[in-house]
Amino acid sequence: MKPANLLFILSDEHSKKVLGCAGHPMIRTPNLDALAARGTRFGNAYTNCPICVPARASFATGRYVHQVRCWDNAIAYEGQAPAWGHRLMEQGHHVASIGKLHYKESKPEANGFDEEILPLHIVNGVGDLLGLIRDELPRRTGSLKLGPEAGPGESEYTRYDRSIADETVKWLKHSAPAHRDKPWALYVGFVCPHFPLIAPPQFFDLYPEAQVPWPDQYEPDQRPRHPFLDALRQCMCFDEAFDPDMVRRAIAAYFGLVSFLDDNIGRILRALEETGLAESTRVVYSSDHGDNLGARGLWGKSTMYEESAGIPMIMAGPEVPTGRTCDTPVTLADGFPTFIHALGATPDPRDRDLPGASLLDIAHGNTPQRSILSEYHAAGAITASYMIRHGNYKYVHYVGMPPMLFDLQADSHERRDLARESAYKGILSECERLLRKVVDPEVVDKLARSDQQAHIEKNGGKAAILKKGTFRYSPPPGAKAAYY
Secondary structure: OOOOEEEEEEEEOOOOOOOHHHOOOOOOOHHHHHHHHOEEEEOOEEOOOOOHHHHHHHHHHOOOHHHHOOOOOOOOOOOOOOOHHHHHHHOOOOEEEEEEOOOOOOOHHHHOOOEEEEEEOOHHHOOOHHHHOOOOOOOOHHHHHHHHHOEEOOOHHHHHHHHHHHHHHHHHHHHHHHOOOOOOEEEEEEEEEOOOOEEOHHHHOOOOHHHOOOOOOOOOOOOOOOHHHHHHHHHOOHHHHOOHHHHHHHHHHHHHHHHHHHHHHHHHHHHHHHOOOHHHEEEEEEEOOOOOOOHHHOOOOOOOOHHHHEOOEEEEOOOOOOOEEEOOOEEHHHHHHHHHHHOOOOOOHHHOOOOOOOHHHHHOOOOOOOOEEEEEOOOOOOOOEEEEEEOOEEEEEEOOEEEEEEEOOOOOOOOOOHHHOHHHHHHHHHHHHHHHHHOOHHHHHHHHHHHHHHHHHHOOOHHHHHHHOOEOOOOOOOOOOOEO
8 A cells, every 4th residue: 555644633522423424414514524425434433532631642652541541631641652653753754733632741752743733731731630539529510611601602612723724724735845755644633522512603503403403311211320320420510500492502502513623624625635735645534532412411521322432533545445434443542553554654563562453454344353442430430431342232341330231233322221131141241251351440440540549649639639629621722721
């Protein structure tokens, strides 16, 4: 396969279901739909952790969260393992980053980049310390603002994303021509549609509030009950402030932010065409995790449901199969081997143990059937949770709590938990066996808690962290975090 440049666009909190080419009946994503039409869409793509910092550490290193030990939004990537950028730079490829990274702030070369433009890293170099506290989950009252603030308007995030698109277009026009000797890698990190759910009016107005779909299983008597979910709802109390009008307004705003994101991506793709780079550049679009978007009374991320753990994944460009949907499960950890393969770099023998595979190989059907892993040890998690895909089945393992099992082919909305049915004991046991081939859930849970406790003590102790509180979202460069 001929080496080519690779442009990897990563958004934040984009549900795989809210995408036109994935079959959503209302959302308008013409640029991403066109990208999928000329490439391959991976229909079973997942984050390795449904929260920002650990997901991005897996993406950087090609390793699972428990291997790189970036457990939450306070313990961020700072070179714990080599990133794909390091391997490419070692072989003379230029590697650039524009926008959100969410690493521990340091020099670009330490993160695997020759240059970082408008980088967003963890707040004040320490991130969300409140998320380290899991023995007794703190109530995150900032969550109560999500519904009341939702609607049309501008936010720090919409302004930041426009700047990211501007800088990316500028880079393609003025910097890319200087790196013609070897294929380059460009990472672009947008923050939308991550909350606040405030969408520019021209995009918000695309979705009349009365017409947006009502969240699945939203009514209190429909919501699934499980000790993990019950604890999460108490900690991440988003829904408590919502009324019916806010629900529809929030969903309309989220849809508007997705279309706003799509518009910014369209600007970048047009710049590729205008500069003549489209024929020599592969493009990947994905997101760090999804958003529950009110389903089951949940907002934000942090669960293993498809809305939260599932992510969009699209690849297009030279030698990528066109108009194809690939059902093989993939994750962000597949990004590392994809960068190496796409740019024609030589794989490093030290990376032989990485769990991922090149998306190019997977798109061409050159990868055998596989199981993938997502895990969660962060804010709102009273215990560790792990998820694997095994064929049509999704298995969710909670340490010390009942598991969940869903047949996604028969039950795409995950309304029927098969783990409670005796007829599926065999499947349940097989899924747990496959999980334990990859990770020891109990040992890793103890390791995460030990690392988090050490981090709590390093930052003044539990009482000091509780007194300070935390912020709702990481502010863009130049802005300050508001604490609650």
